[in-house]
Amino acid sequence: MILRPDVVVLAGGTIQTGVEVCIQEGRIDAIRPWTSAARAEVGLLLSAAFVNAHSHLEYYDLLGKLESMPYWPWIREVTRIKPTRSIDQVAEAATTAANLNVATGVAAIGEYSDWPVSGEAMAKAGLRGRIFQEVITLGESEQKLSQAKRSAATNASHAVPTHLSAHSTYTTSGSALALLAKTGEPNAIHAAETAFENDFYERGEGPIAELYRQFDIEIDPPGCSAIAYLDSLGALHEQTQLVHACASSDEDIDLAARHGVTIAHCPRSNLALGCPLAPIARLRRKDVKVGLGMDSAASSGPIDFFAEMRAAIEVSHLRGDPLSAEDVWTMATSEGADSIWLRRDWRIVEGANPDLVLLEPRGRSVSDIITKGSPPDVVRLIRL
Numbered sequence: 562m563i564l565r566p567d568v569v570v571l572a573g574g575t576i577q578t579g580v581e582v583c584i585q586e587g588r589i590d591a592i593r594p595w596t597s598a599a600r601a602e603v604g605l606l607l608s609a610a611f612v613n614a615h616s617h618l619e620y621y622d623l624l625g626k627l628e629s630m631p632y633w634p635w636i637r638e639v640t641r642i643k644p645t646r647s648i649d650q651v652a653e654a655a656t657t658a659a660n661l662n663v664a665t666g667v668a669a670i671g672e673y674s675d676w677p678v679s680g681e682a683m684a685k686a687g688l689r690g691r692i693f694q695e696v697i698t699l700g701e702s703e704q705k706l707s708q709a710k711r712s713a714a715t716n717a718s719h720a721v722p723t724h725l726s727a728h729s730t731y732t733t734s735g736s737a738l739a740l741l742a743k744t745g746e747p748n749a750i751h752a753a754e755t756a757f758e759n760d761f762y763e764r765g766e767g768p769i770a771e772l773y774r775q776f777d778i779e780i781d782p783p784g785c786s787a788i789a790y791l792d793s794l795g796a797l798h799e800q801t802q803l804v805h806a807c808a809s810s811d812e813d814i815d816l817a818a819r820h821g822v823t824i825a826h827c828p829r830s831n832l833a834l835g836c837p838l839a840p841i842a843r844l845r846r847k848d849v850k851v852g853l854g855m856d857s858a859a860s861s862g863p864i865d866f867f868a869e870m871r872a873a874i875e876v877s878h879l880r881g882d883p884l885s886a887e888d889v890w891t892m893a894t895s896e897g898a899d900s901i902w903l904r905r906d907w908r909i910v911e912g913a914n915p916d917l918v919l920l921e922p923r924g925r926s927v928s929d930i931i932t933k934g935s936p937p938d939v940v941r942l943i944r945l
């Protein structure tokens with residue numbers, strides 16, 4: 562196959578015009594000047610497809626259902642609503658959300674699943690990636706773990722790699738966090754989404770302490786940050802993705818870098834819930850791989866990867882440590898792939914094997930496309 566678009570986005574977000582991309586046996590064989598005037602891709606842009614590094618397909622039906630509110634009342638409300646839905650409702654939500662991911666140019670996702678339905682939704686939509694099957698141990702640990710194992714088996718039966726994952730620093734017990742980390746399998750943990758986690762692990766204070774008292778769970782603060790707490794449990798390693806990492810100090814960033822963890826950055830969700838501004842540029846300067854995630858429609862809103870890229874730029878400017886459009890495009894593609902260990906070279910370079918997306922570009926720079934783009938610009942995905 563030879564693709565001759567107007568514009569190609571090469572590795573690092575560099576724009577190249579007048580070249581054709583030749584694909585043979587699932588790999589990019591050559592990138593060279595057009596060898597023919599016959600072009601089926603006139604007016605189009607070719608990029609590595611987007612990777613949604615953190616997703617909750619199963620909450621799509623909550624789009625627009627929750628009023629705008631800060632993180633703590635929001636998470637309590639989501640926890641209340643979750644079990645009131647039927648499995649058919651959740652499956653339909655996941656199917657719709659999977660198709661909308663494809664429609665916005667996403668070829669692979671890191672899906673956080675609580676039900677046995679995301680695997681089928683991903684398989685039917687042709688989405689690649691992984692499922693992190695959430696393990697929450699607050700309250701009824703034995704029952705929850707066996708339920709998560711059953712759901713993981715169902716999801717995995719659709720040929721999507723599925724891994725039990727500790728839901729978050731504070732909703733999964735220390736012993737379960739340590740046990741799951743020990744497997745060495747890919748895992749994703751919601752971590753340092755707010756400063757409440759640090760209040761809890763440093764001093765045993767705040768709303769998380771109140772929640773533990775409600776569940777009659779002993780509070781024994783280790784006197785360190787949430788991310789240092791994960792380190793003490795052996796939960797920071799090269800197969801760990803930390804989701805959010807908003808309330809991260811310089812020391813936390815050094816820990817993440819030293820252990821080779823990856824990060825999922827969900828800027829629209831973080832802005833909506835009033836989370837601290839995540840230190841993404843600093844993490845990337847320390848060579849931490851950061852993917853971009855659309856989280857759930859319950860906090861991020863409509864499934865639109867262009868809106869997510871715009872929000873990543875906005876958050877970085879608000880923090881005073883800006884990311885460039887090229888940085889964000891890299892996070893949206895190759896770094897996102899690395900952040901969920903797709904184990905493919907997800908760039909447009911010779912020898913690589915990314916999935917690809919063809920777009921009708923609004924402008925000729927990645928900055929223009931991020932600023933003006935929307936899902937209807939996506940023409941099609943090409944799966945290598």
Ligand SMILES: [Zn+2]
Pocket residue numbers: 615616617673751804856857
């Ligand atoms: Zn999440």
